[in-house]
Amino acid sequence: MSYIYIFVLLILVFIIFSLRKQNRYIFENELKKSESPIETMMLNALHEHDFKPYAQIPCKSYRIDVALYYKGKKIAIECDGKQFHSSPEQKEHDRIKDSVLKKERWIVLRFTGSEIYSHMDDCLRMINSVVHRKR
Secondary structure (H helix, E strand, C coil): CHHHHHHHHHHHHHHHHHHHHHCCCCHHHHHHHCCCHHHHHHHHHHHHCCCCCEEEEEECCEEEEEEEEECCEEEEEEEECHHHHCCHHHHHHHHHHHHHHHHCCEEEEEEEHHHHHHCHHHHHHHHHHHHHCCC
16 A cells, blocks of 8 residues: 555646746746747847847737746836837837736836847946836
8 A cells, every 4th residue: 555655646746847847937938939039139138238138029919029937026018119119000000919918917117129229227327227117
């Protein structure tokens, strides 16, 4: 009988270990999900500043480019390339997306490709101010 208990215990330990391993944050996996160079730059910059950024997080019928979960806050970071976010239709789509995300309690930050390429320090300052702001 004791062999059965030991066997069951080993199976449980294996299952728990497997589940913990699956839920572990692996930055390289997030980089693989990146859909543009500016998203990759943002992911790298956040990672270098000791954040754990996530790429392409689903929310309702949308996907968040880069997401941060920090001390109970959900921060959606949208990386807007000029080519895909300059038409009136796309601007309206972005406005609706922001509204949906805000209803789901996301704090939404949008950065243009130019801001990300040329002023990453300013982007990071803005993100840090939101992360460390009291509710």
